[in-house]
């Protein structure tokens with residue numbers, strides 16, 4: 001097994017339980033895993049050496065919320081929004097029509113292009129959702145295509161009630177034949193619990209059916225206004241609730257309560273979280289609040305109360321939410337920049353949310369699961385060797401130099417990608 005020593009790392013953000021930031025550091029990669037981390041002066045020899053020349057190093061981004069399986073374009077809707085129109089869930093139907101019309105080859109090509117774009121920006125672990133098929137055939141097709149490209153696939157048949165079908169009838173389809181059809185390809189299920197999408201009752205039905213089918217749960221909640229999405233997510237022990245723009249005090253308390261007694265160091269020691277199936281059994285594991293700042297800018301929503309959530313003890317994630325309607329970017333660096341400049345997070349808090357936070361929300365924050373899949377999102381011995389070097393001396397430059405593509409060299413599972 002070949003080993004690589006990456007040395008002379010000026011500043012290394014580990015995103016580990018102690019949130020250690022090492023200076024003059026080195027990392028050794030052996031095969032797909034990290035085998036050593038420490039001061040450059042004490043690093044062991046390796047087959048090959050990469051000199052970081054004082055650059056900053058950090059885990060590869062974990063993008064835990066995207067909608068990449070789609071065709072078509074929503075520029076006109078975006079222009080109208082920039083001119084003052086409100087975002088409405090109904091735009092999903094426009095993308096659904098274009099997605100259904102695209103052939104398998106075209107849809108796969110589009111997805112591969114977006115995944116490659118994400119990778120070139122330093123993303124090394126990627127989740128994506130269905131949700132632009134909205135019938136049995138096209139949801140199953142989206143799930144199948146996604147499973148061949150990304151790391152984790154989420155079933156989002158409950159994205160919008162398509163025209164021509166009663167909402168309750170459609171919800172039954174989502175909970176029955178559509179779920180059966182996507183089940184071989186997906187690990188997670190999600191529901192858009194929001195006005196104009198799915199009611200709390202319909203969302204509850206979807207979460208129940210998907211939980212009973214053995215899927216891990218996620219919720220799109222509290223994006224466009226106050227609502228029950230977050231409360232439902234906590235009640236169902238969902239791994240994440242995403243958007244969280246309009247939270248009540250009770251929502252924040254519920255999220256914080258879901259994490260009471262949880263200690264990341266215990267989680268790391270206890271070993272595998274086991275992915276989605278492990279979410280209920282992981283001790284003290286709560287519901288991650290996933291913030292999507294690029295989407296908030298594009299839809300002119302208030303940013304989520306990330307500072308308050310962190311201070312209350314809630315684990316948060318940052319994700320791109322790349323989709324054609326509300327957030328057409330794969331740039332995790334942009335999300336980190338925005339979280340620092342606009343949401344009151346420190347650089348290290350934002351980096352941790354965009355790496356470890358996402359991994360935690362995907363059940364991949366610690367240990368190695370039964371299939372041998374290693375933890376991602378933080379740099380520790382035994383974790384998958386996913387890391388990036390910035391063309392900058394510190395992670396602070398992500399916020400200090402907004403808009404500058406700083407990702408330099410990237411390793412994914414120990415393999416140099418860029």
Ligand SMILES: N=CN[C@@H](CCC(=O)O)C(=O)O
Pocket residue numbers: 067089091092095192220223295321323324325326327
């Ligand atoms: N909010 C729901 N779904 C997507 C937007 C989908 C669309 O408008 O196409 C989101 O996460 O923002």
Ligand SMILES: [Zn+2]
Pocket residue numbers: 065066067220321
């Ligand atoms: Zn989304």
